[in-house]
Amino acid sequence: MDSKSGIIIKSTGSWYHVMDKEGLVYKCKLRGKFRLKNLKATNPLTVGDRVTFHWDAKLASGVIDELEERKNYIARKSSNLSRQYHIIAANLDLVLITASVVRPQVSPGFIDRYLVIAEAHEIKPVIIFNKTDLALEGEAADRLQRLAEIYGSLGYEIWQVSAKTGENLQELKSRIHGKVSLISGQSGVGKSTLLNKFNPSLNLKTWQISDFTGKGQHVTTFYEMHPVDDDTFVIDSPGLRELGLFEFEPFEISLFYPEMKKVSGACRFNTCLHLAEPGCAVRQAFENNEIYPERYQSYLKIIEDFKDEKP
Numbered sequence: 001m002d003s004k005s006g007i008i009i010k011s012t013g014s015w016y017h018v019m020d021k022e023g024l025v026y027k028c029k030l031r032g033k034f035r036l037k038n039l040k041a042t043n044p045l046t047v048g049d050r051v052t053f054h055w056d057a058k059l060a061s062g063v064i065d066e067l068e069e070r071k072n073y074i075a076r077k078s079s080n081l082s083r084q085y086h087i088i089a090a091n092l093d094l095v096l097i098t099a100s101v102v103r104p105q106v107s108p109g110f111i112d113r114y115l116v117i118a119e120a121h122e123i124k125p126v127i128i129f130n131k132t133d134l135a136l137e138g139e140a141a142d143r144l145q146r147l148a149e150i151y152g153s154l155g156y157e158i159w160q161v162s163a164k165t166g167e168n169l170q171e172l173k174s175r176i177h178g179k180v181s182l183i184s185g186q187s188g189v190g191k192s193t194l195l196n197k198f199n200p201s202l203n204l205k206t207w208q209i210s211d212f213t214g215k216g217q218h219v220t221t222f223y224e225m226h227p228v229d230d231d232t233f234v235i236d237s238p239g240l241r242e243l244g245l246f247e248f249e250p251f252e253i254s255l256f257y258p259e260m261k262k263v264s265g266a267c268r269f270n271t272c273l274h275l276a277e278p279g280c281a282v283r284q285a286f287e288n289n290e291i292y293p294e295r296y297q298s299y300l301k302i303i304e305d306f307k308d309e310k311p
């Protein structure tokens with residue numbers, strides 16, 4: 001039996017698809033005595049995990065022996081009441097936050113929610129505005145300009161691309177080369193179309209209603225990692241709103257808004273939520289027009305949702 005190493009690109013619960021450096025995919029099971037380091041996780045391994053395994057050519061199946069230590073991972077609670085969580089993806093280099101200003105029009109707060117998730121996990125966020133071909137003039141163009149101004153001035157990396165015309169696609173493909181990225185975005189923004197442009201052999205279905213598991217529901221969804229090349233992977237994520245923030249307290253959320261973090265040290269209370277507390281430096285900055293109203297609104301919404309999620 002051959003000892004090999006690779007990266008998990010798909011998990012179906014009992015089987016893991018592991019891709020080696022040559023780009024070959026092996027179907028593997030977990031070794032019976034596999035030691036679970038993390039008992040609070042409902043799934044021992046996930047896409048993005050790097051493992052060593054033994055391949056039995058006769059049986060045409062492999063056995064995973066070891067998990068390499070994770071650089072990071074994103075998880076979500078397995079249910080509102082349980083202390084257990086489900087690990088969604090591991091070893092991420094980038095979070096590609098994909099949006100469009102028309103068809104669909106980006107919903108307020110979507111970008112910020114994913115920026116918070118990226119900041120909270122110390123994973124580099126990259127904002128992609130797709131469908132620029134539909135935003136050349138009028139209100140759509142104004143919206144795009146406003147969003148580019150907000151996120152640009154906050155120092156975030158922004159890409160304006162069109163999967164249809166090919167604008168900036170080669171450049172974006174080079175940007176993600178050699179990295180593992182999680183791509184997120186509302187249904188219909190063009191995630192699958194973009195991935196197909198990066199690697200036509202993926203042949204992903206487009207215009208598919210993603211298997212979005214509405215808020216409060218916790219159907220297990222299996223995340224899949226798409227190889228763009230041997231060395232570049234993109235994990236498509238159904239838009240889970242509560243994704244990966246459960247381990248934080250509400251007062252910590254503003255630490256993931258750089259412009260709030262900058263001033264919140266001056267708030268009177270160190271657990272200030274920046275709502276209506278006396279001596280709140282964030283609220284003051286907002287009133288002085290030093291924080292964009294869109295950003296403050298999205299912050300309030302996240303805090304409000306937290307109250308629902310943490311009864």
Ligand SMILES: Nc1nc2c(ncn2[C@@H]2O[C@H](COP(=O)(O)OP(=O)(O)O)[C@@H](O)[C@H]2O)c(=O)[nH]1
Pocket residue numbers: 130131132133134161162163164165185186187188189190191192193194205206207208210
């Ligand atoms: N005009 C235009 N349409 C696009 C672009 N990218 C994707 N689409 C279309 O948007 C629809 C949804 O795309 P899809 O990739 O399925 O979105 P997903 O749900 O994010 O994976 C499809 O009809 C695509 O052809 C683009 O850059 N411009």
Ligand SMILES: [Mg+2]
Pocket residue numbers: 191192193205206207208210
């Ligand atoms: Mg899709």
Ligand SMILES: [Zn+2]
Pocket residue numbers: 264267268272273274275277279280281282283
């Ligand atoms: Zn405050």
